[in-house]
Amino acid sequence: MITEVSAVNFRQNLGEMLNQVQYRNDSIVINKDGKPVAALVDAETFARIRRMRDRFDALTERISQAYAEVPATEGMAEIEAAVAAERHKR
Incomplete structure (x- = not known):
């Protein structure tokens, strides 16, 4: 699953999001000012x-x-x- 979050939300929930990526193999797209700027994927x-x-x-x-x-x-x-x-x- 791909989740989109704001940079602020990502910063506030980093630990939880790392677990999402590590254990559920999810990907997270990080948006800043409504635009995607980075993605967190498993190694x-x-x-x-x-x-x-x-x-x-x-x-x-x-x-x-x-x-x-x-x-x-x-x-x-x-x-x-x-x-x-x-x-x-x-």
């Missing part, structure tokens, strides 16, 4: 997010290197064509 979820980000960064770097010699306009045209083809399949 396992955070580790998965970091691994996914690392894999994404590595993949982005490989794509960047593969297209290093391709002019930007040509590369963007290829990307737009691939996106359009995928959308057309749906």
Whole structure:
């Protein structure tokens, strides 16, 4: 379950919210001035997010290197064509 709380509420109930995350595997979104500014998730979820980000960064770097010699306009045209083809399949 995902719970949204204000920063003030979070600060006042930190211990309880840590228990929610640790024992119930909930996630908490912390809002400030009505806008989300942070999230509290269990350590396992955070580790998965970091691994996914690392894999994404590595993949982005490989794509960047593969297209290093391709002019930007040509590369963007290829990307737009691939996106359009995928959308057309749906």
